[in-house]
Amino acid sequence: MNSTERLMARLRGEPVDRVPNFSIYMQFAAHYIGQPLSRYYLDYRVLADANFAVQRDFSLDILQAISDPYREAYDIGAPIEFPEDNLPVRTGSLLNGTEDISKLKAPDPGSGRRMSDRLAAVQLMKERAAGEVPVMGWVEGALAEAADLHGFSEILLAPYDRPEWLRELLEFCTEVAIAFARAQVAAGADIIGLGDAIASQVSPAMYVEYALPYEQRIFAAVHEMGALARLHICGNTTGILDLMPQSGADIIDIDWMVDMGAAAEAFGTVAAVSGNQDPVRVMLNGTPEEVREKVLDCLHRGGPRSISNAGCEIPDSTPIANLHAQTAAIAEFGPQG
Secondary structure, eight states, rough: OOOOHHHHHTTTTTOOOSBOOOOOOHHHHHHHHOOOHHHHHHHHHHOOOOOOOHHHHHTOSSEOOOTTHHHHHHHHTTEEOOOTOOOEOOOOOOOSSSSSSSEEEEEEEETTTTHHHHHHHHHHHHHHTTTTSOOOEEEOOOOHHHHHHHHHHHHHHHHOOHHHHHHHHHHHHHHHHHHHHHHHHHHOOSSEEEOGGGGGGHHHHHHHHHTTHHHHHHHHHHHHOEEEEEEEOOOGGGGTTGGGGEEESSSOOTTTOOOOHHHHHEEEEEEEOOEEEIIIIIIITOOOHHHHHHHHHHHHOOTTTEEEHHHHHHHOOHHHHHHHHHHHHHHHHHOOO
16 A cells, blocks of 8 residues: 555545554654755755655655744744744734734735745645655644734733634634645645644633634635645643534544543544654653554554554654654554454
8 A cells, every 4th residue: 555545545444554654744854854944944845855754764654744833924924033943933923903903914825935835845745756645735723823923822812802803813814724725735735734733722612712613614625625634733632622523624633641542532433533642751752662652552542543643743853763663563553454
């Protein structure tokens, strides 16, 4: 089986030769090919080369045009700086008052500097993969994008301070995400991932009001284009496990602090659960044997449609032996069906 065949069979609950590996590589991938982070963020060719290197060497079943949360925010006009070999930094808020939203202009994904760079990465990956490995594009969820534009704490307070202003901002962010998602699918993306990390920091009721409806609209647009949808919410999402499948996601990542078995039960046949060994305690700081044990435990608990994935991004400087241990554990788990 190639990776595309393996993924599609797994999602249908059909036999596979091994469980797909969907671990997220970003900073690690850049440094793995000897490139500074700024080039990974700003040059689609570096992003593609890094993805193909880790996909090849660690038996991944996905190529990912994911790098940082500021693609859309930068092209909307947020002040973002890119240190030579460090994470990008938002240096200020694009929004200062209730009147500011009307001044925001939705960028054209094909001409915005950073959004078009991701489109080029998707297209290059698609061409080089030749259909054998699925290519994943990425968008920010509306609530996460609002935080990227205005600030994490400010958006968490907005439901109390100015809920109507927040809804207006979320509408704007949703339309930006839909346009970006559609452009990536048109460029060749087989999957669109949606990052909504801030959603793990709100109550279930607030998730239903300020995150879920916008995730649903974005994923509906993804499905209309014929692509799969992957939901990624970092952090402890135990309180919203029963709500996340309502987003329309085909694949849902869960972080290490969430019970894998409970997630699999909550998602049922609606979405495949992807996770969830601890990226720091296990992948970065654990031994190869600890990695093996945890990966096998996650696969056993995840059920017949589960996908292997660290709870979040593989940390920079993760030992190579630990990454090979994940690959070996997946092979040890063996054919499923």
